[in-house]
Amino acid sequence: MATSQENKHRYLSVKDLENVLDTCKLELTQIDEVWPNLYIGNVAVAQNRTALQKLGITHILNAAHSKQGSIGDQSFYGSKVVYCGIPADDSTHFDLNIYFKPAADFIHKALKQADGKILVHCIMGMSRSSTLVLAYLMLYHQLSPCCAIKKLIQKRAIYPNRNFLALLLDLDFQLRRKKRKTCLIL
Structure with a gap:
């Protein structure tokens, strides 16, 4: 039987994750490459087709689809960019986890393409978009939160x-x- 001290080290809390987040010393910018060919950005850069073209963005995952100030759909980007919109709220009660797997699959598929580059954005590029990228890293790269x-x-x-x-x-x-x-079955 695991002791409470062992359990404490095995499972993190929200506060533990916030403490890690608090160690970040970077300033918030419009867009950053956070993983090879995977970018997180805000709505301003997502609506700047010239900037996206210069970066070679081939896929857009909008985590604030249909929210005020976040225009964008397949017709906005044209045929050279593949668009996916998720109508997420940045709130204390929104069930974003229903989108973890579809968003991770979309990101993975984009990155598997030759020359594939994806921008994941919301309004500020801090909460919804980063959460979906974190879920992708957990699901496809087996990283802990x-x-x-x-x-x-x-x-x-x-x-x-x-x-x-x-x-x-x-x-x-x-x-x-x-x-x-899986380990028990093997």
């Missing part, structure tokens, strides 16, 4: 809300449980 956050804050100032951090911890728990079941 803490490791994923540490990777991203080396490249961009991010700050997912407390609800989204809790959802990432839930995802981590599910992934660990699934991995344990």
Whole structure:
């Protein structure tokens, strides 16, 4: 039986993740490459087709689709960019985890393409978009939430809300449980 001290080290809290986020010393910018060919940005850069073309962006994942101030759909970007919109709210009650797998799949598919480059954005590029990128790193690169956050804050100032951090911890728990079941079967 694990002691409470062992459990404390095995499972992180939202506050633990916030403490890691607080170590970021970067200033928030319009867009940053946070993983090879994977960018997080704000709505201003997402609506600047010239800048996106210069960067070679081939895919857009809008985590604030249909929200005020966030115009954008497939017709806005034309045939050279593949668009995916997620109508997420940056709130303490929005269930973003229903989009973790579809968003991660979209990011992965974009990055597998030759010359594929993807911008994941919301309004500020801090909470919704970064949460979806963190989920991608957890699902496709087997990073823990803490490791994923540490990777991203080396490249961009991010700050997912407390609800989204809790959802990432839930995802981590599910992934660990699934991995344990797989190990038991083998």
